[in-house]
Amino acid sequence: MSKSMTQLRLLFFLNSGVRGGIEEHVLSLLQHLPRDHFRFALACPPELIEAMTGDLTDLPVTVFPVRATGWTQWREMLHLQHIVQQFQPHIVHCHLFRATLVGAPIAWAMRVPVIVETYHGREAWRQGQSLKGQFVIDRLVAGCVNHIIAVSEAAARFLIEHKRIPAHKITVIPNGRDLRAFQPGRRAGSAIRKRFQIPASAPVLGVVGRLEPQKGHQYLLQALPQICASFPDARLLLVGEGSLHSALQNQAKDLGLHDNVIFAQFQSDIPAFLDAMDIVVLPSLHEGLSLTAIEASAMAKPIVATDVDGTPEVVRDGTTGVLVPPAAPDDLAHAVLTLLQHPDLAFRYGAAAHAWARQHFDLQRQIDETERLYLELIAMQ
Structure with missing residues (x-):
């Protein structure tokens, strides 16, 4: 597996502006995934970079400020496209559907080999009989994603039963902490x-x-x-x-x-x-x-x-x-x-x-399972 024996370029994409549990999740991956196997980049809004500066300073991660939160923000979409073109990732890993909605189609269009989403749980704003509530867009965007990590068994069930994502595209990797x-x-x-x-x-x-x-x-x-x-x-x-x-x-x-x-x-x-x-x-x-x-x-x-x-x-x-x-x-x-x-x-x-x-819930289990999934997905390309 030639790609897995070299340093894989891994780009995380977030479009949240506040530091919380999901951002801590990403930070843990940046801190603990083996640095001899991966070269890291993080694309996210400037205010989140500022909130995480103290923890990012000593990490070998390239940081790209970008605020791409929707398809109507064409300038930011072009900026994210430029980031992907510049970093040339082997893997783009989006967190939360709002990030996947923007990041996955761009990464797919740019022919990134592996696109991963981590699904952190159901979104309360997705209600009713609209396209949002029926998850039509989710299924379309999922076509650009190689695999989805669910952080809990409940999250996986929601993906399968409500969003109707095929079970074979989902792996449960529970959150962990150091x-x-x-x-x-x-x-x-x-x-x-x-x-x-x-x-x-x-x-x-x-x-x-x-x-x-x-x-x-x-x-x-x-x-x-x-x-x-x-x-x-x-x-x-x-x-x-x-x-x-x-x-x-x-x-x-x-x-x-x-x-x-x-x-x-x-x-x-x-x-x-x-x-x-x-x-x-x-x-x-x-x-x-x-x-x-x-x-x-x-x-x-x-x-x-x-x-x-x-x-x-x-x-x-x-x-x-x-x-x-x-x-x-x-x-x-x-x-x-x-x-x-x-x-x-x-x-x-x-x-x-x-x-x-x-x-x-030890973090090392989460890190090992995430790395294993990355390598399996790369090997399939």
Whole structure:
């Protein structure tokens, strides 16, 4: 296999502008795929490059700023075409359908040997009987894609059952994290509590994720008055940035709980912030396979999460945490209060979560399986 014995040129394409779980997923691939096998490039919007600069600086990756988010942006489409022409990739790997919609046809037209999409989960904006809701365009664009990686079994089922993508074009490679960075018991969280003036005795709930509608922060805020009625000194620590920042701040003020909610913005030291939390809450409306759920589990934190998509593959209801319906503040409040009122139960869930994460979600497995798929696809060309 001559191509696999040389350095393959691998171009990742993202058109998201905010750093979140999917962007961390791509960064992990750039950091851990073997550098003697691959030469890397990343094409994405300038604001995402800026958000990732600290992590990209020491990586052998060529970075191309481009903001191609739709077919009507013909200048940006031509720019992306020029990037492909300049880098001459053996593999173009798109993440999320919006990126695939733009990147896959260009890569196909430019005769890139292998085009891969990673499908991170269903898109809430794809509803109804329109072309968007019926996934007609998805199937057309899938004709330009050699293979699709699904990050969870739930994501694969959605591709097959709803988008009607042939099963032979799909491989499930679950998300993983470098679990060496997530070691419970180091007491790094005490510094975080001190930094945000959180009393040592105050219970801390935490959410790590972009402040976007998908993540469901608004429903957790609606649940917070019930929680604070029993635990008045409870704090809700929100780690992440996004378009709902101001709206969520206003919601907390309107609820009279501004002092109970801490907006920590984006943070790179996620293990320390998780260590500061007593319970990690994931109130998402949809998820592919949550990196936060994996990280919190590795930190031996009990989790309250919504029963959506791939989340039950990480959070096992009644074993490592509690699953509740999405958009259900009363259920969120009840689950959180149960764990706060029964710390022994919370401890057992956290210990079980730690063991589950170590067994199933180590990053090296994801890296090895991704590299193996790349090489198999190249060998077929």
